Amino acid sequence: MPATWIVLLVLALAVTGYVLGRSRALKSAGGDSRNLHSLPRYYGAHVLLMTLVPALGALALWVILQPLIVDNAISAGLPDSAIPEASTRGLVMSDVRRVADGLDLAVSEGTISAEDAASLRPEFNNIRDRLGEVGVALGSDVSAPVLKAAQEYRRASSTASLLMTITVLAIALLGFGYALSRTNGEFRARNVVESGIKALLVAAASIAILTTLGIVLSLIFNTLEFFKLYPAWDFFFGTTWSPSFGGGSELGILPLLWGTFYISLIALAVAVPIGLFSAVYLSEYAPRRIRSIAKPLLEVLAGIPTIVYGLFALLTVGPLLLKVFGDGGLDWMQAGTAVMTAGLVMGIMLIPFVSSLSDDIINAVPQAMRDGSYGLGATKSETVRQVILPAALPGIVGAILLAASRAIGETMIVVLGAGAAARLSMNPFDAMTTVTAKIVSQLTGDADFASPEALVAFALGMTLFVITLGLNVFALYIVRKYREQYE
Amino acid sequence: MTDASLPEPRHARSLKDVDARTNRRNRAEARFRAYGIAAVSIGLVFLVVLLGAILINGVGAFQQTFVNVPVYLDPAKLDKNGERNIEDIKKVSTFGYNPLVENALLETVQASGADTELDSAAEMKKLLSASAAAQIRDTVIANPELIGQTVEFRLLAASRVDGYLKGRVKREDVTRDKNIDVAHLDLTDKLHDAGVITKGFNLAFITGADASESRPEQAGLGVSMLGSFFMMLVVLGLSLPIGVAASIYLEEFAPQNRFTDLIEVNISNLAAVPSIVFGILGLAAFIQFAHLPQSAPLVGGLTLTLMTLPTIVISTRASLKSVPPSIRDAALGVGASKMQAVFHHVLPMAMPGILTGTIIGLAQALGETAPLLLIGMVGYIATNAPDGLASGFLDPNSAMPAQIFEWAKRADPAYYERAWGGIIILLVFLMTMNIIAIILRRRFERRW
Numbered sequence: 059m060p061a062t063w064i065v066l067l068v069l070a071l072a073v074t075g076y077v078l079g080r081s082r083a084l085k086s087a088g089g090d091s092r093n094l095h096s097l098p099r100y101y102g103a104h105v106l107l108m109t110l111v112p113a114l115g116a117l118a119l120w121v122i123l124q125p126l127i128v129d130n131a132i133s134a135g136l137p138d139s140a141i142p143e144a145s146t147r148g149l150v151m152s153d154v155r156r157v158a159d160g161l162d163l164a165v166s167e168g169t170i171s172a173e174d175a176a177s178l179r180p181e182f183n184n185i186r187d188r189l190g191e192v193g194v195a196l197g198s199d200v201s202a203p204v205l206k207a208a209q210e211y212r213r214a215s216s217t218a219s220l221l222m223t224i225t226v227l228a229i230a231l232l233g234f235g236y237a238l239s240r241t242n243g244e245f246r247a248r249n250v251v252e253s254g255i256k257a258l259l260v261a262a263a264s265i266a267i268l269t270t271l272g273i274v275l276s277l278i279f280n281t282l283e284f285f286k287l288y289p290a291w292d293f294f295f296g297t298t299w300s301p302s303f304g305g306g307s308e309l310g311i312l313p314l315l316w317g318t319f320y321i322s323l324i325a326l327a328v329a330v331p332i333g334l335f336s337a338v339y340l341s342e343y344a345p346r347r348i349r350s351i352a353k354p355l356l357e358v359l360a361g362i363p364t365i366v367y368g369l370f371a372l373l374t375v376g377p378l379l380l381k382v383f384g385d386g387g388l389d390w391m392q393a394g395t396a397v398m399t400a401g402l403v404m405g406i407m408l409i410p411f412v413s414s415l416s417d418d419i420i421n422a423v424p425q426a427m428r429d430g431s432y433g434l435g436a437t438k439s440e441t442v443r444q445v446i447l448p449a450a451l452p453g454i455v456g457a458i459l460l461a462a463s464r465a466i467g468e469t470m471i472v473v474l475g476a477g478a479a480a481r482l483s484m485n486p487f488d489a490m491t492t493v494t495a496k497i498v499s500q501l502t503g504d505a506d507f508a509s510p511e512a513l514v515a516f517a518l519g520m521t522l523f524v525i526t527l528g529l530n531v532f533a534l535y536i537v538r539k540y541r542e543q544y545e
Numbered sequence: 546m547t548d549a550s551l552p553e554p555r556h557a558r559s560l561k562d563v564d565a566r567t568n569r570r571n572r573a574e575a576r577f578r579a580y581g582i583a584a585v586s587i588g589l590v591f592l593v594v595l596l597g598a599i600l601i602n603g604v605g606a607f608q609q610t611f612v613n614v615p616v617y618l619d620p621a622k623l624d625k626n627g628e629r630n631i632e633d634i635k636k637v638s639t640f641g642y643n644p645l646v647e648n649a650l651l652e653t654v655q656a657s658g659a660d661t662e663l664d665s666a667a668e669m670k671k672l673l674s675a676s677a678a679a680q681i682r683d684t685v686i687a688n689p690e691l692i693g694q695t696v697e698f699r700l701l702a703a704s705r706v707d708g709y710l711k712g713r714v715k716r717e718d719v720t721r722d723k724n725i726d727v728a729h730l731d732l733t734d735k736l737h738d739a740g741v742i743t744k745g746f747n748l749a750f751i752t753g754a755d756a757s758e759s760r761p762e763q764a765g766l767g768v769s770m771l772g773s774f775f776m777m778l779v780v781l782g783l784s785l786p787i788g789v790a791a792s793i794y795l796e797e798f799a800p801q802n803r804f805t806d807l808i809e810v811n812i813s814n815l816a817a818v819p820s821i822v823f824g825i826l827g828l829a830a831f832i833q834f835a836h837l838p839q840s841a842p843l844v845g846g847l848t849l850t851l852m853t854l855p856t857i858v859i860s861t862r863a864s865l866k867s868v869p870p871s872i873r874d875a876a877l878g879v880g881a882s883k884m885q886a887v888f889h890h891v892l893p894m895a896m897p898g899i900l901t902g903t904i905i906g907l908a909q910a911l912g913e914t915a916p917l918l919l920i921g922m923v924g925y926i927a928t929n930a931p932d933g934l935a936s937g938f939l940d941p942n943s944a945m946p947a948q949i950f951e952w953a954k955r956a957d958p959a960y961y962e963r964a965w966g967g968i969i970i971l972l973v974f975l976m977t978m979n980i981i982a983i984i985l986r987r988r989f990e991r992r993w
Binding site: 252264265267272333335339340343344364409440498502531 | 570573574576578580581583584588589595598786787788790791793795807808811812817818820822823825829830833835855858882883884911913914918919921923924949950953961964968971975979
């Protein structure tokens with residue numbers, strides 16, 4: 059039975075449970091709800107939750123675990139002789155899965171009967187052609203052990219699915235019966251329901267932890283896998299980046315890190331002065347009316363998706379810079395995609411980020427400090443430079459660090475605007491590439507996931523994650539420490 | 546005894562005369578102020594330039610050049626048996642329609658009186674999109690009774706012709722172009738004057754599917770819009786309940802302990818993790834580990850959900866916090882349990898704020914591209930519109946920003962116009978969502 063039907067059945071059972079639980083509680087109180095411990099609907103909700111939550115939890119767990127367990131069992135049963143020399147167990151297993159899926163499809167379309175699918179033999183039947191008819195393309199002819207494993211796979215999967223249906227429905231029924239049997243006038247239904255809901259709330263809050271855990275685990279496992287194939291020393295200290303999917307790649311991260319930092323540096327050189335001066339002007343000088351118009355307009359820049367900035371860099375800023383610094387002008391630039399292009403556009407993107415964070419921080423400086431400075435005869439600009447900015451400095455540094463972490467993690471602008479060549483160069487008009495751009499290019503090809511050329515993306519991701527996390531934690535630490543001074 | 550003398554006053558003149566130092570300070574003040582104004586203006590100029598570039602480059606995508614040709618649907622070619630059997634008609638491939646198109650175009654050119662150096666109908670056909678024959682075939686298969694009649698078709702012009710009339714393709718460019726000659730452009734001008742070639746609103750760009758690399762005139766954003774729609778359904782369906790539940794726990798119930806701290810630190814860090822890292826997570830967790838189908842809006846939605854959750858949690862907590870404690874106290878005072886106080890009183894009052902935050906989170910997710918690249922929503926041509934709920938969630942599809950990225954990478958500059966046009970549509974969606982959020986906030990948010 060497919061999972062959708064199980065879910066619908068359990069849902070139907072749960073709704074019935076609600077109605078039954080409610081009426082049973084009312085009946086036990088003689089129809090007068092004042093004699094009940096809780097409101098009648100809590101008795102209904104109790105049965106509903108007891109039916110629904112454990113059953114659906116078991117279903118989710120089963121759906122996640124079943125393929126893993128079946129895979130392992132079949133993989134262990136696959137004889138070593140079935141694995142061709144140039145191949146690996148993982149590749150053969152993906153063949154097995156594909157054949158099994160193909161057989162499923164063929165049975166559901168009626169081109170192969172269910173009994174035939176279980177008893178097909180490669181010597182007599184041309185499996186590849188017959189699966190081709192239903193649209194499952196196989197790379198090579200199906201060998202006997204693979205077919206046998208595929209049939210085994212189908213059998214195990216269908217047994218497991220049957221078991222799953224039985225288990226889930228049994229759990230639902232058990233919950234239903236147990237909850238209903240406890241329902242009577244004395245039962246403290248509300249307390250039970252509320253602690254149940256609270257448990258669900260805790261579970262929802264834990265998803266944040268699970269996400270972080272998922273990120274860290276998926277990065278760590280694949281990175282370790284990568285370091286088995288490629289020495290870590292060469293990755294961290296190599297100065298050449300030249301992946302080739304045929305083998306013999308050099309995967310040094312230094313050129314990518316250099317490109318990342320160079321682009322971020324230019325972006326910050328654009329964003330920090332403009333953002334900071336805007337923040338100072340808007341919070342200290344601007345009349346209320348101008349502030350109420352200019353601030354939201356600047357923040358529009360932050361709401362524009364990065365793909366738009368990427369296209370702007372590729373098609374507008376790049377050609378414009380090329381006209382000035384390229385062949386016809388100063389001849390420093392070969393192509394429109396360059397560090398400068400990406401850096402400038404990224405700087406525009408970061409202006410509102412710097413300005414609104416600094417604005418908050420400047421506003422948090424107590425008015426008394428301004429008044430003191432004015433009282434001594436300082437002008438506004440002297441107050442800003444000598445009193446407000448020093449007081450707000452830790453917060454502003456925090457804001458700049460947050461902007462830097464944003465710049466380092468930015469993807470679309472550099473994918474479209476910075477070029478694809480990894481090089482260590484000082485010329486800001488050269489094309490360079492970044493960590494994020496290479497993650498995209500290494501994982502969007504047709505590469506095999508097990509090759510070092512694809513796995514290197516996870517090591518790059520790990521580096522990126524560690525750097526941005528470090529910057530964020532440091533920035534938040536500075537901001538928090540500063541805030542405590544005035545509270 | 547010494548002569549006590551008063552010190553000489555430092556300023557022997559009126560305070561109203563400004564001395565050099567004050568002048569300098571005042572000038573510094575004016576300069577500083579000017580820097581501020583300059584910074585704000587530069588920011589605003591960037592905004593105007595960005596929006597201007599989008600509008601100027603993108604408006605063209607909403608216009609399309611058509612060639613109006615009456616085509617005689619020859620029964621001898623389209624339905625050899627003459628039985629109007631739909632299976633027979635379907636057997637005629639687009640190649641079978643090409644001669645009809647060529648004849649019709651030749652006749653139209655002759656009828657319009659335009660003289661041209663182009664001698665063959667096959668040469669003239671370069672004015673038309675390669676999709677012209679397929680367009681006629683689709684019409685015939687939908688209405689077999691048209692066979693034998695002469696039907697007025699509005700065929701797509703080739704992208705070079707389209708670009709020429711929009712000013713994107715210049716005469717001097719085409720000398721090196723193997724798709725089209727100057728003679729074609731001359732003919733285009735004449736036919737344009739004769740009213741055979743017209744420009745019209747390009748509805749197909751908004752509703753249509755993506756097309757292959759060589760037919761930019763046919764490409765549309767419709768299918769990827771559906772992909773984005775299904776992704777947003779997943780994001781909304783998962784991140785709103787989970788986000789609200791998590792915030793209620795953290796804001797109303799969580800005790801001050803290590804576990805709560807851990808969750809809070811996690812949420813604030815997740816909000817700052819680069820989006821590409823979420824793409825890696827989606828790839829590793831949903832595709833490598835759980836074997837969900839690649840390029841499916843379901844996977845895209847799940848990945849974006851994880852990315853949107855921190856945003857929603859942060860804004861929901863802020864709006865829960867803004868409900869004054871007196872509301873909770875009053876509810877508890879009349880005998881409600883803590884859970885009842887939260888769900889019956891605090892949550893409804895915080896709802897406008899929560900919805901505003903959710904819409905802003907959704908708008909962010911709608912424009913996000915980087916994670917979608919990693920789970921495979923680019924690199925192929927999204928031509929099939931989903932035909933149901935299951936296929937909408939599970940069949941490979943693109944999404945609006947991913948489609949724009951795909952167009953931006955293609956070699957033909959005609960696709961750049963499509964990419965800009967796609968951005969206009971994307972920004973219209975984002976603007977609408979943000980305006981709804983602002984209206985919600987203005988109308989329903991209460992201040993205590």
